[in-house]
Each structure stands twice: as structure tokens, then as C-alpha cells.
Amino acid sequence: MADGERSSTRPRGRVFVARTQVMDGDEVRRALVRIAHEIAERNRGLRDVVVVGIQTGGVPLAEQLVTILREIEPAAVPFGTIDVAFYRDDIRLRPVQPEEVTDLPFDLTGRTVVLFDDVLFTGRTVRAALEALAERGRASAVQLAVMVDRGHRELPIRPDFVGKNLPTRRDELVVVAEDGVTIGDLRVTGNDEGIR
């Protein structure tokens, strides 16, 4: 499944069947703390650093990341969210719907943008996000942070900060939540119950 990490693409009538939990809530939390310190180290502090979460999967963890960043350095660390539906390259190939309204109320010119998503897979979501960000001003740098890098890239995109590298099969599904990371499969069912 080409873009299985995003809930928007999961058709109703199919259900996520969890197989293995690969991170628990504490491990997710520790990974976020480590990523926060790596961001501060790489950028020699957090001046001009802003965090942008990709709707919807990246947003809850990005919010937590911002809270941690504000604890470890006395900096404002503005936070925004971005929905990339209108920038995707697979419009027409499959149903594409915006999930949430973009909320990015500041100019990115001169800032260091840390783009956060829950799962990095083909890289197409990140490509769309980069195009969307470019319209909001010329950031001095864009860095990519993800909780899980599951491989299978289709574009030359590489994360700067990774919670966990997780080898997967293409047809598997990875679900990231604050209480852990689970790997499993989509199964066809007869009803609309399921995933969320």
C-alpha cells in the first residue's frame, strides 16, 4: 500500500489489526526528549527554531516536542500545523481530502523549521510539505524529524532526527500514538468499524 501510514488513505470497511507493539509510551516519550536535545544541539540553541506538525498524524507528538523544547531552552519555539492535501502528487490517483485546516500564522523567512511527522515512508508527504512551506517565506533551513522511519522511500528525502528506524514490509501499516508504536496489517471487513 503506497501510503499506508496516513489515516486519510485508509478506506473504511477495512480494519487495522495490530500485530506487534514496537515502542511503548515511555519509549515514545524518551525518543521525543532525545530528539528535542538533538534539535537544540544541532542548532546551537533554539533561537529562530519553529516546529511545524503535519496534519494529522504528526501534530500531537509535535505539540509534545514543543513542550519539551520549551522546557530545555528558554525560547518561545512557535508551533504551527500544516495540511498538505492540496500539494500532494497523487491527487486524481486516489481520494485526497484535507484532514484539518492549516494553522501557520507566522512568516517562515529566516527561521529554522523543524518539520515533524509521525511516520516517514515514501517521502511523498514530506515533499508536499516542503512545497507548502516554500509559500510561507524562505526558511533559512528545514529539518525533518519523525518518530518512525519505516523505509521504502520513493524520493531522495532523509530525516534529520529519528525516533526509531523500523524495517517494515510495504504492505504493513505502522500506527504511532502517544501510548506507543504498533505494527500490523489492514484487513478487509464488512463494516465501517475500525481504525480510529
Place this chain on the structure above:
Amino acid sequence: MSAPDTTDTDPSVTGEDFLVGRRAPAPRHLLSIADLDRDGILEIMRLSDAFAEVAERPIPKVPALRGRTVATVFMEPSTRTRLSFETAAKRLSADVMTFTAATSSSVKGESLRDTVETIDAMGIDAMVIRHHASGAPLRVTDWVGASVINAGDGTHEHPTQALLDCYTIREALTARHGEVPADLGGLRIAIVGDVKHSRVARSNVLAFSALGAEVVLVAPPTLMPASLEGWPVTATGDLDAILGELDVIYLLRIQSERLGEVLLPSLDEYHWRYGLTRARADALKRDALVMHPGPMIRGVEISPEVADLPASLVTRQVRNGVVTRMAVLFHLLGSGAM
């Protein structure tokens, strides 16, 4: 006519179909509000929210329909609807072709069929059509491969006007209550004026009632449709009797160009009986909303001073026209497999 997207319930659509991009066909045309059910209208509302945010950006444009072409084919005079559609298409990065009857071969006698087939042959993805004949857009769907969007056909329908009106009411309710309402349930909406000749009224009756509002039609007997059978509405000739119970008063334009016979004694008398005068505006509920699809004829449907009151949503309607039409274009051209 387009079939609703049945993927969720159609057992013949398997997970494997989804994986390789085979899917039940997405809705192709928008000819009538009846092509969308309640869920379809609410889907357009949600999409419009996303495009309203785009409209606020420094660069109010997204690449969603890059490489696609939208033709506007207007066989009847219109400025705002055509500009609204063309602006919407451009903000989605689509290319736009404009056809207006006055500057084209139709004045040389070319038939509608030849005209639309010619435009279709240039390679377009959507055709936005306005025509003086009711049902013309439906006929056009037989002749062209593009998605057809009805931008007003005779006295039949004007679905995107109804969608932008629903969105405008929803937006006003959101501002009032601080949260987005599920639908328009509980609202009492009067549609006042030349209901008989109004495609706006026809689309709005369907849209408002699909979203749970109660619709009452107000018109002199000569401008009321001969039969209201099958319409989920009530009707009255007495506007003053119901003013105090209305949440929305929707004024229609008196279309002098469609009044082929003498149906009104005079425009002054119409204003006196059915126009929104200052006295009638004062008799409305304090938070009642005043709407008009434009162009407003001040002194007929509405008094000049009332048109400028804060309760009037007329300029919001125009602004929301672009946003809602972006949603319609994206819904038909961008959000599913074609």
C-alpha cells in the same frame, strides 16, 4: 447524472481495488443539489473551510489542480458567477478558458452542441456552463467528456449558489456560537420573491432542507410555482405575519428579464408588499440574517439602508462564492479517481 460515491458500501470494490487505484467512480458532474445528499453538502462545507484558510494566506493559491483546464461557458450574461468560478479555478492552479456568448460563434448561429463539443475537443477537464434553457447542462453531459458544473440553467437550478449560501449561514452560526454547527437544523428560513422563476430558490429549497432547516416560501400568487407538490416547504403570501419567527430571510431578485407576462402590477407595489423595508427589518428577530444572491435591486427587494445593515451577509456571500467553488472544483476534479 452522477452516481454517489459508493465505495464504502459496494462489496464489489475490494481492498485490492483500492490498492491499485481502481475505485468506484467519483461524482463527475454537479447539475443539481440533488446530486449531493446531506453528506455531500457537508463534505463541500468541510472542504470550503480548508479553502477559506487558503484564501487568507499571503499567496492564496494551491497547486491542487495544476495541469487541469476549466472552461467557463456562459450563454447568458453573468459577471459575478463567471469571475467567481474563474478565480476559484486559478487559485487551484488550473488553467482557465473563457467562452461568452456575445463574443463567440453562437451569435453566428452555431448550435450549443457544436459549441460545447468544440470546447471539449480542446482538452478540458471541467465545463462550467450557464444557459437560458433549463436542463441544458444535463444535455451537455451527453456530448462532452469533461465534468459539467451547472452555473445556472433557466429556471431550474443554480447549485453552487445554494452551496455558498449554506456555507455563509454556517459561517455566521459558527461566529455566533463559537463552534461549527452540525447542519442547519432548527433554522426557519424564508425565501422571498419570484420563486416561480428562480433557479436560486429551487437549489436553496433542496439544500436548506437537506441540512435540516425549515423553509417557507413567500411570494405573491403570480410568482409562486403552480404546484409545490414534493417540495419540503410551506408557502405564504403574507410576509409580515412570519417576520418575527425567521432566522434567515433570503431575498430573491425580481428578474424583470424573465417576467414574460404581466405578473406584477408594479415594482413599487412589490416593494410595498414584499420588499425588506426598514420597518420590516425592525420586525425581524434581533439576530436574524439577511441574504440576497445579487445583483441587488435597491428599492425593490430591499431598501437601500437595510442592504447596508450589519445583519446583511451579501458581501460574505460573494467572498464565500470563490471558496465554495474551489471546493466544488476540487471535489469533482481532485478528490477521487476519475
